[in-house]
Amino acid sequence: MRAVRLHRFGGPEVLAVEEAAAPEPGPGEIVILVGAASINPFDRKVRTGQFAAGPEPAQPVIIGVDAAGVIDAVGPDVTGWAVGDPVFGLGRATYAERAVLHAWARTPDGVDDATAAAAATAGEAAVRSFELLGLAPGARLLIDGGAGGVGTVAIQLARRRGYQVIATGSPANQDYLRSLGAEPVPYGDGLADRVRALWPDGPDAVFDVAGKTIMDVLIGLAGEPQRVVSIANFDAADTGIQVTGGGGDPVAALAEVAEALAAGELRIPVRTYPFADVVAAHTDSESGGIRGKLALVRE
Numbered sequence: 001m002r003a004v005r006l007h008r009f010g011g012p013e014v015l016a017v018e019e020a021a022a023p024e025p026g027p028g029e030i031v032i033l034v035g036a037a038s039i040n041p042f043d044r045k046v047r048t049g050q051f052a053a054g055p056e057p058a059q060p061v062i063i064g065v066d067a068a069g070v071i072d073a074v075g076p077d078v079t080g081w082a083v084g085d086p087v088f089g090l091g092r093a094t095y096a097e098r099a100v101l102h103a104w105a106r107t108p109d110g111v112d113d114a115t116a117a118a119a120a121t122a123g124e125a126a127v128r129s130f131e132l133l134g135l136a137p138g139a140r141l142l143i144d145g146g147a148g149g150v151g152t153v154a155i156q157l158a159r160r161r162g163y164q165v166i167a168t169g170s171p172a173n174q175d176y177l178r179s180l181g182a183e184p185v186p187y188g189d190g191l192a193d194r195v196r197a198l199w200p201d202g203p204d205a206v207f208d209v210a211g212k213t214i215m216d217v218l219i220g221l222a223g224e225p226q227r228v229v230s231i232a233n234f235d236a237a238d239t240g241i242q243v244t245g246g247g248g249d250p251v252a253a254l255a256e257v258a259e260a261l262a263a264g265e266l267r268i269p270v271r272t273y274p275f276a277d278v279v280a281a282h283t284d285s286e287s288g289g290i291r292g293k294l295a296l297v298r299e
Contacts, residue, residue, distance in 0.1 A: 003096035004278045004296070005060040009049030012282035017275055020062060023093065023100045025075030030101050032087060035069040035113030036272070037094040039285050039294040040121050040149070041232075047282070064094030068107055068116035069298075072098055088116035089254055090124060095278065095296060103250035108262035114270045116261065118293040119153060123257030123266075126154035126207075128248035129229045130161065133205040137162030142195060142203040142221060145210025146182055147173040149268075149293035150231065154207060155180040156266045157256070166195055166203065168213075176291055192217050208233055208241075215239050272297045 003020040025031045043063045045051060068088035074081055081087075089104025103124075107116045135141060141158055145151045146167025158165050159181035167182035168191065177184035185194040191213060196202060206222045208215075211232025218241075222228050225240030237243045260266035269292030273281040278296060285294050 001097040002275065003062045003093070004064070004275060005062050006047060006057065007060050008056050009047065009052060012047075012279045012286070014047065015063075015278045015282060017278070018060070020060070020096065022098050023096075025073050025078075025100055027076045028078060028102065029075040029091075030071050030078060030081060030087070030104065031073040031075075031098050032067060032069040032091075032101055032104075033072045034067045034094060034097055034099050034298055036117040036295045036297045037064045037067040037096075037099070038114075038117040038121065038149070038270075039281055039296065040065060042121075043095075044282065044286065062093035062096055064096070064099065065092065066090050066117055066120035067094035067099050067101065068113040068120070069099075088113070088120050088258075090120055090250055095275065097298060103254060105251070105254035105258040108258055111261050114272050114295040114297055115268055117295050118149065118268045118270045119257050119261060119266060120254065122150040122153040122268075122293065123157065123260075124248075124250050124253040125150050125231050125244075126157050127253035127256055128244060128246075128250075129154070129207050129231060130158065131248060132229050132242050132244060133207070133227070135161070135163055135205055138164065139205065140164045140166075140199055140203045142206045142218075143167040143182065144187065144206060144208045144213050144218060145169075145232070146177045146180070146184070147291050148209065151209045152180060152268055152292050153257075153266065154209065155182045157260060160260055160265050166198060168210075170289070172289075173291065187213065192221055195221055205229070211236075215241065268292050270295050274299045 086107040091101035168187035174184040208230035228241040
């Protein structure tokens with residue numbers, strides 16, 4: 001099969017489309033014929049070697065953690081699913097013609113693969129964070145970093161759950177955030193004052209998506225560290241906030257995302273690239289300021 005691989009760590013230029021062995025599903029897994037795979041910040045960290053044991057990979061690496069397509073093979077112990085079923089979900093080595101998923105949901109009718117793939121990691125991260133915060137309908141949630149992939153999805157899922165939402169973004173993204181259902185505020189100096197002008201008592205909780213705001217500011221708004229969850233600022237764990245990079249119930253989270261997509265309550269701007277243009281896709285991803293998500297689509 002064709003896959004995007006790297007033989008050394010570095011910038012986008014280390015990625016290349018090459019021939020690779022097709023994967024086989026293990027227990028509780030499926031292999032899909034990939035229609036689209038989204039680009040996530042985690043992919044850049046793998047590409048640059050942040051999780052590597054050595055200075056260079058021991059063997060070629062295929063990156064990617066989510067995808068959408070149709071089932072090509074079903075692993076042991078998997079029941080209720082068949083070859084040809086349309087699905088999206090979380091997996092490994094998804095920048096390829098075929099990829100393994102370990103958690104998935106059925107892609108709703110009328111939802112294209114690029115949108116479904118874009119919803120997978122972002123939606124799971126948002127739902128996982130909401131569960132950690134334990135919010136009830138009507139709760140006031142500040143989402144710090146609302147215009148990117150996770151923020152775009154999180155705002156809409158939060159509103160679907162009945163939360164009130166303030167989201168931060170650049171001045172150019174204020175109308176965009178409002179269109180998603182959030183009350184927008186610019187990020188940067190003076191953020192606490194701008195939030196309290198709308199919510200004098202502050203938010204009930206903060207979801208830190210971008211990892212750029214000084215943590216003391218977010219904790220001060222939430223009232224206590226445990227009312228802040230971050231998926232971006234792992235260096236802030238010693239402040240007492242909740243930092244999360246995984247866990248929870250991904251299958252349940254993806255089911256919630258699928259319901260939102262099916263109901264037309266989740267829309268995601270997706271810029272697509274053919275797999276052959278993966279270098280350009282990663283270069284654009286790192287340029288910042290992108291609304292929604294980027295995705296690779298199989299030619």
